[in-house]
Amino acid sequence: MMPYPKLVMRILHFSDVHIGVENYGRVDPNTGLSSRLTDFLQTYDEVVEYALANEVDLVLFCGDAYKSRDPSQTHQRAFAQRIARLSAAGIPVFLLVGNHDLPHTSGKASALDIFPTLSVPNIYIGERLDTYLVSTKSGALQIVALPWIRRGSFLAREDMRGLSPEQVNERIQESLTNHLRWQAEGLDPQTPSILAGHVSIGEAKTSSEQSMMLGKDHVLLHSSVALPYFDYVALGHIHKHQALGRNPMVVYSGSLQAIDFGEENDTKGFCVIELDPALPAGRRLTDFQFHPVQARRFLTVTVDIQTTDDDPTEKVVKAILRHHIQGAIVRVNVRIPSELEGHLDEAQIRRALEQAHYLASVSKEVLRGRRTRLGSLQSQTLNPQEALRLYLTSKNTPAERIKTLMLNAESLMQEEP
């Protein structure tokens, strides 16, 4: 007898596409479009191609389709074209609403509202904290959605009056934690279940220079989301891919492209998981894979010039050539003693960087002679007062002024932290 085929539900989890991030890009003179738009769409296409080629049961997007809350029509078309391909192939798509997808006020449409408005088949929008039942070709799946929560909707409530921003966050965190537990306890234990959240988890690491974060936001604890009812916890919002634990696995898929040099060392990609519906609740995850995409590289080249280097420019050029420059977004940081500053030929350095996709900066940190002398005094043997006095003296500060500043500094240093 043929063995009964094992039914496995395969889910693709990705997040933070951020179409419209166009810094460090070149404008194509023919189309007027940024090269960074092409970058973002190429990695997004890698996700879609994988989903189509591997006939996944569900594509789960954990929020932030665009950079802006008011994306341009070109950006909206680009996002929708890819969703339409999945929909047409009969692959259900769950779109969770992120902070960048939300309008400022509750009456306005979110950037994702267009899909239910047009009744695009197979598309689900996770726009409120609720449990959604999604039907896939491998059976039903419960998704508890935790979209981005608009502060304003909490602030308007009477019991929020007079609270500090920190206290408001505490209330939001408490409320979300309770609501999540309530949703989780109401799940059908016979049906596979995942949590999809667009939220910061306190234990997570961030890497970007935080330019995408929109202020001080609520942060949940790992223990608030890692509930035993879930077979997998899929997260978006933090751009660095990471797993925060097992039983259940709590995972940020991370973004598909770095947005700044803070993410230089991140590997970008998406996650593919397999659930076995026959296993007990909370233990159905049978496989987890992270699939890297061909994200645009960011590269920092740092060069330290010594007083003994006779050709600083050559040293910088050699350091550049040791790296894979082609196609990268590059910045060069040169630390150079002031007496050699004039010997740095910036035009020659820029020529060595011609193969880069984009040259962000060539910056010089000029090390003044005084600073070198201070370094040679074995600064680790100086106490803070001595170091401050030495610094003020080196800056030609008048003696009276030094006296006043030293008194102030000492009283500051004696204060309890």
Ligand SMILES: [Mn+2]
């Ligand atoms: Mn976000």
